[in-house]
Amino acid sequence: MLPDQYCQHKAAGSGSSFYACFRFLPPARRKAITALYAFCREVDDIVDDRALPPESARYKLAGWRREITDLYAGHPDHPITRALLPHLASCSLEQAHFMAIIDGMEMDLDRHRYSTFDELARYCWHVAGAVGILAAKIFGASRPETLLYAEKLGLAFQLTNIIRDVGEDLAIGRIYLPADEMARFGVTETDLARQDGGAAFTGLMRFQADRALALYDKAFSLLPEEDRPAQKPGIMMASIYRELLLEIVRCGFPVLTRRVSLTKGKKLWLAWKAWLHE
Incomplete structure (x- = not known):
């Protein structure tokens, strides 16, 4: 091969x-x-x-x-x-x-817990921000701002994954929700293990989702107009991932017990719409 x-x-x-x-x-x-x-x-x-x-x-x-x-x-x-x-x-x-x-x-x-969002963000930069920079260079980046856009978008993608996969990650012993934010909303690891998706958990997850949505907006505010055509693949994926996050919000964050996803048809429609718009 x-x-x-x-x-x-x-x-x-x-x-x-x-x-x-x-x-x-x-x-x-x-x-x-x-x-x-x-x-x-x-x-x-x-x-x-x-x-x-x-x-x-x-x-x-x-x-x-x-x-x-x-x-x-x-x-x-x-x-x-x-x-x-x-x-x-x-x-x-x-x-x-x-x-x-x-x-x-x-x-x-080395670690399956993060005390603060700053700690989590450093992890996310390695597993998603660095990937975003490499991808943006492959797509075609003529301005340094485009690489900043790619970093922010990578972080938004990773936070979306974290929100979607809370239950799956917990099953393998990993919690990517910052411990100080869990404490602020009154959510314990025992609550997660019991799959307690009550008001405290919903508040915590809404806070996580709002931050991720703000990062999508911030990322696109950084993308120079001249690089938007080259960056279409990332824009298409952002359209899909942002809609996935919104779907999780609409469903009330059932992420402790099931994996929320979009249909293949919806993904294709979102990608095609993003391609035509750009």
């Missing part, structure tokens, strides 16, 4: 809406973003594999650090890094951002 084919298989197999939006890109950029997405899936799968002991996960992540070093030395071995190699210079992709993503994955092995 050729490197690009490996990446396409990895990305398509995830079933994510992100991959569908890549199809609107020119071939070279589509190959680059698919390789980036495959890399993210590869390292994320390592820390999400519950059958893998933490020491084994660390060993695999260390292997990816070596692989990224080899990539920037010009002799990658893995199909994903071989697929990324032709795009490093043309898209100005920095080694530090790939390493930051791996750092973020390792954070999931």
Whole structure:
């Protein structure tokens, strides 16, 4: 299997809406973003594999650090890094951002709780903000403000994931809701374990949702008009993710017991609408 084919298989197999939006890109950029997405899936799968002991996960992540070093030395071995190699210079992709993503994955092995939002935001920058910067460069970023937009949008995406996945994360021992904010709203870990979705939990989640929605607005206020056409794939995904968040709000935050999602048809309609609007 050729490197690009490996990446396409990895990305398509995830079933994510992100991959569908890549199809609107020119071939070279589509190959680059698919390789980036495959890399993210590869390292994320390592820390999400519950059958893998933490020491084994660390060993695999260390292997990816070596692989990224080899990539920037010009002799990658893995199909994903071989697929990324032709795009490093043309898209100005920095080694530090790939390493930051791996750092973020390792954070999931080291800690499963966050005391404050500032702590959580640092984690989110590694697992989503750095990804956003790399993606924005692949799509085409001519202004530094576009990279700030990408950071904010990545944070908004990650907070949306956190809100959607509260119950699923709890099942594997992880809580990404800041502890000080849980205390402020009177929500305990015992409440979460009991799947108590009462008024206190709803208030906490509405606070989280309002912050994420404000970040979507902030991100788009930073995006320069001249880069909006190039950034269409991210805008399309933002349309889908923001609507998902609004759907969770409309449903009353049932995230302790089920995963809220949009239909495939609604996702396609939102993506197409965003494409035409831009």
